[in-house]
Amino acid sequence: MPAHKRILLKLSGEALMGDDAYGINRATIVRMVREIQEVTKLGVEVAVVIGGGNIFRGVAGGSVGMDRATADYMGMLATVMNSLALADTMRQEGMTARVMSAIAIEQVVEPYVRPKALQYLEEGKIVVFAAGTGNPFFTTDTAAALRGAEIGAEIVLKATKVDGVYTADPKKDPSATRYARISFDEAITKNLQVLDATAFALCRDQKLPIKVFSIFKPGALKRVVMGEDEGTLVHV
Numbered sequence: 664m665p666a667h668k669r670i671l672l673k674l675s676g677e678a679l680m681g682d683d684a685y686g687i688n689r690a691t692i693v694r695m696v697r698e699i700q701e702v703t704k705l706g707v708e709v710a711v712v713i714g715g716g717n718i719f720r721g722v723a724g725g726s727v728g729m730d731r732a733t734a735d736y737m738g739m740l741a742t743v744m745n746s747l748a749l750a751d752t753m754r755q756e757g758m759t760a761r762v763m764s765a766i767a768i769e770q771v772v773e774p775y776v777r778p779k780a781l782q783y784l785e786e787g788k789i790v791v792f793a794a795g796t797g798n799p800f801f802t803t804d805t806a807a808a809l810r811g812a813e814i815g816a817e818i819v820l821k822a823t824k825v826d827g828v829y830t831a832d833p834k835k836d837p838s839a840t841r842y843a844r845i846s847f848d849e850a851i852t853k854n855l856q857v858l859d860a861t862a863f864a865l866c867r868d869q870k871l872p873i874k875v876f877s878i879f880k881p882g883a884l885k886r887v888v889m890g891e892d893e894g895t896l897v898h899v
């Protein structure tokens with residue numbers, strides 16, 4: 664029996680990159696989609712928020728010299744491209760996905776309408792939320808927390824390169840250990856980076872638990888959904 668009925672999965676844009684320097688790696692996106700498919704087969708309702716960092720990041724780097732809000736809108740449009748790629752790969756793998764955008768681009772994807780998103784999830788369709796929150800100065804982590812709270816997800820699953828939250832950076836400190844679980848308060852006290860600050864505060868206020876895990880570890884997503892000891896659970 665899965666531990667959760669409805670989940671919000673946050674994938675960073677980099678999760679689609681594979682070993683490439685930017686963009687979408689075909690084999691990687693297919694693998695990602697198959698991991699998600701495994702979870703839907705368990706009867707779990709899945710919503711996805713995908714980032715755009717593999718194409719454009721407004722907050723840092725790519726936008727040097729640009730007006731921040733304009734750069735952020737470009738970043739949000741990048742998430743729309745990733746969402747379309749993800750949904751199309753899902754279609755090729757025999758799944759039914761719907762992309763809903765926080766920014767109106769109606770010839771391309773339908774707009775985000777909460778009741779419709781809920782309906783799709785109840786019908787067993789995968790909903791991919793595109794364009795982040797629709798607002799500059801935010802991130803897709805915050806979009807994940809926001810949409811997760813809105814759709815009544817039981818948990819936000821934050822897919823990263825590392826398989827959880829560690830006592831120290833495991834790349835720099837070999838004695839670092841993974842937390843199996845940690846409370847929101849402890850994570851703040853210990854100054855551990857789980858989601859960006861806005862997203863973290865929203866989850867904490869809404870008592871929405873977060874699980875940090877590695878999407879690059881085969882089968883990890885399924886183990887997380889089954890409630891097994893995988894990644895780090897941030898709890899109330």
Ligand code: UDP
Nearest residue numbers: 675676714715716721735738795796802803
């Ligand atoms: N972005 C934004 N508002 C949002 C979500 C995203 O302005 O609500 C922009 C921001 O510039 C960000 C970019 O879109 O840098 C890509 O999102 P993010 O950095 O969260 O992607 P990820 O790191 O997960 O790939």
